[in-house]
Amino acid sequence: MLIVALDAVTTAALLLIISSGLLIVFGVMKIINFAHAAFITVGAYAALVGARLGLPWVLLVPVAFAAGAACGALAEVTIVRRLYQRPLDAILATWGLGIVIGQIVTLIFGREVQFVQAPITGTIELLGVDYSAYRIAMIGAALVVALVFSALLNGTRLGLSTRAVIMNEMLAQGLGVDSARVRLVTFAIGSGLAALSGALITPLSSVDPNMGVPWLISAFMLVMVSGGSLLTLAVSSLVLGGLQVIVSTFVNPILGGLTIAICAAVVLRVRPEGFARA
Amino acid sequence: MPEARQLGQAAAPIGIPTRLWMAALALLIVGGILAAPLLLDTYIVNILIRAFFVAIAAVTVDIVWGYCGTLTFGQSAFFGIGVYALAIIFTEYGFGPWQALLAIATAIVAAAVVAALTGWLSFYPGSSPLYASIVSLVVPIVLVQLVYSGGTFTGSSSGLVGFESFDLELENWFRLAGLSLAAVAVVTLIIMRSDTGRLLKALRDNDERCTYLGVDTSRYRIVVLVLTAIVASLAGFGYAAFGGVAAPENASFTFGTRLIIMVALGGRGTVIGAIVGALSIEVSSAYLSGSLPYVWELIIGIALIAVILAFPDGLVGVIKQLTHGIQPFERGPITRLRPIETAAVKSTDSEIALELKEVGKHFGSLSVLDGVEFVAKRSELLSLVGPNGAGKTTLIRCLSDGRERSTGFVAIAGHAIDRQPPNRIVEFGLGRKFQAASIFEALTVAECLRVARTHRARPSLVSTSIDLELPPAAISVVERSGLLERLDEEARRLSHGLKQALELAMVLSLEPEVLLLDEPTAGLTRAERQAFADILTSLASRDRLCILLVEHDLDFVREISSRIIVLHQGRIALDGSVDAVANSALVREIYTGQQAGDDGKES
Structure with missing residues (x-):
């Protein structure tokens, strides 16, 4: 029972890390970044390359973030920028971008599945059960991501501009906020967060060119259900992630994999604002 | 009607040659499909047969996305349902006439049921197109997972092979698939050019306006989804019947996006675009994906981005642009206006057209409207004035959409609106003009x-x-x-x-019996404004409409209204005759204090 609870919490932590980048992009730009999965992959391969070059693990995560942010900034300038008025087309174009990144990664690294050694190995004893230390560490990672994220949003000038753009873009522009720059930075940070999450999940899953895709749907659904705030995203991750673990454990793992998607679709049908203002 | 006859004659000389031309084109296509397998080699015939079935699915994507405006990743799921209906039934029960009928029936019914459920989830009053896209994404993913977990029944990840299927010559498969595609294309073209097709385009253009014209947009979208799902399922049925294989990829989300890419590259919103996109991608994939697998995917990705950014109308759009000067611009039929008899307002009808009791709208502790109450009769031209932020537009919204208000009672022409969506309220006799x-x-x-x-x-x-x-x-x-x-x-x-x-x-x-107008004269010239005033007064006096007008221009209001209500901070501050209200101290204070800010309000 305790193991299930730990699974639920650590799964929620992973989901939160993975979907936070999608959330900030959706919040500011009202578009869904279908290339998110590709940026997760970019982060994972950045970590892989870093590890092969012998970089210490502490450096791998920032390297992955930087790689993702750079790709994101490039994508924003060349593609996404032109599609803010056409959100459905933005989905398609970012999906195309996802294909391109995935194929480039395949051309460079091949299709094989690769592995990265976890920095923290073994198990730790927690309340009488042995549990994977790395998964426990993910709870801490999620908290750090969430804290840094809200500190950026609430404590910096850029965060203030970002919140202004989220609330009322026209007004923000009128008050001298450079919304194009806010969008560029937001998209870069969102992609960076995707890459960072990719680096963090590498020790738990294998690394292959399409590794991001299975996470994508869950991340979308969580962001849609959360209605745009980090707090509700954390709540949705915990509730739906927990549900997923419960269904996987007690019913069947395949159904478990569908839990988030189905539950979120039904929640949104019944309550279009999702968990927001709950 | 001399005018009408003249127009009819003008149309005739264009009509007949166009029809002849169309018939010749149809004959040519049918002849081509019948003769082609004799001229082409077996390899390309094989590829084209599959491509024809895929193209049918692509046309259904085009209908849902290009014509109706819902980006759907889910048509692959319906295609997959057709594939698996055939494969499972032939594997379990063998091949035979009743098995074939059962398989077709299963393909149709299963696709229709899944589509109806998907439609119910995706389309409801107030649903967003983004949400519908996301739901359409979930459908194939759920289906593929079910296939994976189905064990030997569904063949799991290795799919189903080796079942006996229809035994046709390759040439006849080609003819069957080609003619099916042509038939689907023709039917789609006819429907999309009909009045129903125009209505679907209107849904894509402006869903909200449709709703406020009394059209149940959700129902239309669900019906379209169910019909296209059945067609896609039958295409999948044909695909599996020819190929003799069912694979999870046939139902996958990846195939769903592939269908979208085909339509995007060929040209959305045109049947020919979907077909050209599907055939060219299918055929070139068959040749290129073997020799350069990853590069081919890369090219598709780049092509998709390029088309979305530079040519949103796809290949067909580019060709149309290039030949724009040469081709005569296609003209629709010339329209004749006809007046209809409107039912005269019966004297037995209630005089009260609009009734509000205790209407309130709250966001948490903030009250935008509070305790708004009034009654308006037929032939009344009631103006609603008040400073910006007084809650005028919110009030209009509460009258026209039953789900907007937090508290209170609203009745339109004697019908309580309850929590009804706008299209139902329109049926009660409400007409709303937006700002x-x-x-x-x-x-x-x-x-x-x-x-x-x-x-x-x-x-x-x-x-x-x-x-x-x-x-x-x-x-x-x-x-x-x-x-x-x-x-x-x-x-x-x-x-x-x-x-x-x-x-x-x-x-x-x-x-309508009640007309809601939100600042109809904003941005109009003086002459246009005067014409508007004349129209409104005659609507109230001659047609006995009850008109509720939100307006900033006090002079305009004074000239045409029969009564004025002043809304201030969400409450009714004054309600009375034009003279009494327009000359009151409150109105003068509000308007002389705020007039300067009014110009910046338009947005």
Whole structure:
């Protein structure tokens, strides 16, 4: 029972890390970044390359973030920028971008599945059960991501501009906020967060060119259900992630994999604002 | 009607050659499909047969996305349902006539049920297109997972092979698939050019306006989804019957996006674009994906990005642009206006047109409206004034959408609106004109008006009518505003003033008893404004409409109103005759204090 609870919490932590980048992009730009999965992959391969070059693990995560942010900034300038008025087309174009990144990664690294050694190995004893230390560490990672994220949003000038753009873009522009720059930075940070999450999940899953895709749907659904705030995203991750673990454990793992998607679709049908203002 | 006859004669010389030309083209295509397998080698025939079935699925994507505006990743799921209906039944029960019938029936019914469920999830009053896309994404993913978990019954990840299937010659498979595709294309073309097709375009253009014209947009979208799902499922059925294989990829989300890419590259919103996109991608994949697998995917990804950014109308759009000067611009039928008899207002009808009790709207502790209460009779021209932020537009919204208000009671022409969506309230006799002209930019003026008549005249599935029947009030607006000469012009080319007039005529086509107008004269010239005033006063006096007008211009209000209500901070501050209200101290204070800020309000 305790193991299930730990699974639920650590799964929620992973989901939160993975979907936070999608959330900030959706919040500011009202578009869904279908290339998110590709940026997760970019982060994972950045970590892989870093590890092969012998970089210490502490450096791998920032390297992955930087790689993702750079790709994101490039994508924003060349593609996404032109599609803010056409959100459905933005989905398609970012999906195309996802294909391109995935194929480039395949051309460079091949299709094989690769592995990265976890920095923290073994198990730790927690309340009488042995549990994977790395998964426990993910709870801490999620908290750090969430804290840094809200500190950026609430404590910096850029965060203030970002919140202004989220609330009322026209007004923000009128008050001298450079919304194009806010969008560029937001998209870069969102992609960076995707890459960072990719680096963090590498020790738990294998690394292959399409590794991001299975996470994508869950991340979308969580962001849609959360209605745009980090707090509700954390709540949705915990509730739906927990549900997923419960269904996987007690019913069947395949159904478990569908839990988030189905539950979120039904929640949104019944309550279009999702968990927001709950 | 001498005028009408003259127009009819003008149309005739164009009509017959076009028809002959179309018939010749059809013959050519059918002949081509019948003869082609004798000329082509077996390899390409094999590929083309599969491509034809895939192209049928691509056409269904085009209908849902290109014509109706819902980006769908889910058509692959319906294709997959057809594939697996055949494979499972032939594997379990063997091949035979009754098994084949059972398989077809299963393919149709299963696709229809899944589509209806998906439609119910995706489309409801107020749902967003983004949400519908996400739901369409979930469907194939769920289906593929079910296939994976189905063990030997579904063949799991390795799929189903080795079942006995229809035994046809390769040439005949080609003819069957090719003619099916041609038939689907022709039927789609006919429907999309009919009045029903115009209505679907109107849904894509402006879903909200459709809802406020009394069209149950969710129902239309669900019906379209179910029908296209059945067609896609039958295409999958044919695909599996020919190939003798069922694989999870046939139902996958990846295949769903592939279908979208085909339509995007070929040209969305045109049947020929979907077919060209599907055939060219399928055929070139067959040749290139073997020799350069990853590079080929890379090219597709880059092509998709390039098309979305530079040529949103795809290959067909590019060709249309290049040949624009050569091809005669296609013209729709020339429209004739016909007045209809409107039911005279019966004396037994209640005099009360609009009734509000204790209407309130709250966001948490913030009250935007509080305890708004009044009654308006027929023939009353009631103006609602108040400073910015007083809650005027919110009040209009609470009257026209049952789910908007937090508390209170609203009745339109004696019908309590409860929590009904806007399209139901329109049926009670409400017409709402928005602040910014809300019309269908891509349709012609006549088509816009026809969509507004949907609730009275069911649109035809096969033809476009020439006669446009409108109530006298709408005709008088069309005539007085100068729209009459521009009936067959695209609405996007109209001036701001004409767009406003068109929207008013559309709303009047509903034959409403209560008319809500949100700042109809904003941005109009002085002459246009005067014409508007005349129209409104005659609507109230002659047609006995109850008009509720939100307006900033006090002079305008004073000139035409029979009564004025002042809304201030969400409450009714004053309610009385024009003289009493317009000269009150409160109104003078509000207006002289705030007048300067009014210009910046338009948004």
